[in-house]
Amino acid sequence: MADWTQRLKIHHLRLLMCLGEQGNLTQVAKMMNITQPALSKWLSALEEDVGITLFERHSKGLRPSEGGKLLLEHARRILNDLDRSREDIIRFKQGGQGSLLIGCSPVATDCVTQAILAVVDDYPSVHLQIVENVMTPLLQNLLSGKIDVVVGRIGGHALQLPLNYRVLYTEPVCFVARTQHPLASRSSIAWEELMAYRWIVWPSGTPIRVSIDNALVEQGVMLPSDHIESASMSVTLGMTQSSEMISILSWRLAARYAAQGQLTILPLPRLEQKGSVGVFWRKNDFPSDVLQRFLNHLISDAAGDAA
Numbered sequence: 001m002a003d004w005t006q007r008l009k010i011h012h013l014r015l016l017m018c019l020g021e022q023g024n025l026t027q028v029a030k031m032m033n034i035t036q037p038a039l040s041k042w043l044s045a046l047e048e049d050v051g052i053t054l055f056e057r058h059s060k061g062l063r064p065s066e067g068g069k070l071l072l073e074h075a076r077r078i079l080n081d082l083d084r085s086r087e088d089i090i091r092f093k094q095g096g097q098g099s100l101l102i103g104c105s106p107v108a109t110d111c112v113t114q115a116i117l118a119v120v121d122d123y124p125s126v127h128l129q130i131v132e133n134v135m136t137p138l139l140q141n142l143l144s145g146k147i148d149v150v151v152g153r154i155g156g157h158a159l160q161l162p163l164n165y166r167v168l169y170t171e172p173v174c175f176v177a178r179t180q181h182p183l184a185s186r187s188s189i190a191w192e193e194l195m196a197y198r199w200i201v202w203p204s205g206t207p208i209r210v211s212i213d214n215a216l217v218e219q220g221v222m223l224p225s226d227h228i229e230s231a232s233m234s235v236t237l238g239m240t241q242s243s244e245m246i247s248i249l250s251w252r253l254a255a256r257y258a259a260q261g262q263l264t265i266l267p268l269p270r271l272e273q274k275g276s277v278g279v280f281w282r283k284n285d286f287p288s289d290v291l292q293r294f295l296n297h298l299i300s301d302a303a304g305d306a307a
Contacts, residue, residue, distance in 0.1 A: 103138035105152025155207030172270035
């Protein structure tokens with residue numbers, strides 16, 4: 001008897017995804033233009049072939065079982081890969097040199113920028129797409145095949161995922177404010193003086209926020225209760241420049257804004273961090289030429305900065 005995977009078609013994967021998203025046989029049958037009995041029969045036959053229950057039946061419809069969730073993850077990745085294949089072939093016919101979808105945490109924009117510029121020199125016709133976000137959704141999109149590589153903070157949860165990773169560098173964070181801030185001209189600042197101002201910090205649960213919280217505890221400092229959480233570097237920059245709020249940035253990012261006259265680094269000791277910035281890519285996937293070149297530039301640039 002042929003393996004059940006031999007009988008699966010792309011249409012079946014789309015049916016599975018619709019069932020996972022809608023959780024209702026009648027709705028999915030209508031969406032996919034088939035009868036509800038035929039869909040129910042197909043699902044039962046698939047579950048028998050696979051040897052596990054893929055969806056648990058309940059009064060309100062269907063809910064993916066743990067095994068069903070696993071199959072849905074693979075189905076999602078396969079469909080995403082097919083979509084990418086179609087788009088890459090279209091670009092290839094038009095003279096393109098492949099594509100690279102990059103996920104970037106705001107703390108890693110500097111090293112990503114330099115690596116992208118180098119890749120563009122190597123592959124002038126490559127299609128690049130850069131998505132900026134916090135690490136959790138970026139890593140989820142990496143696992144599902146929506147993006148090819150993620151650069152950002154390396155935290156405990158990230159290291160448990162089935163991904164390759166490489167540490168690029170470690171660095172402290174620092175406090176910044178607008179150039180005309182009342183504290184900007186001071187030669188020294190006490191921790192208590194920061195409490196008079198609202199802080200802008202990374203969202204709870206992100207690797208950099210965990211690192212900052214731990215560092216503040218070591219200093220005996222509590223995060224103000226009226227702080228603002230922002231995962232957007234542009235929003236954080238805009239609020240900091242337009243108010244007396246203060247924010248916490250990675251050292252190299254803060255130094256770049258300071259050199260451009262956009263922010264001032266406040267004279268407080270840098271907060272020592274245990275986290276690092278690194279790059280993640282999928283295991284069991286042979287990196288494309290473009291991805292391998294991007295990784296090479298990231299690692300080479302990071303080694304040069306450390307030298």
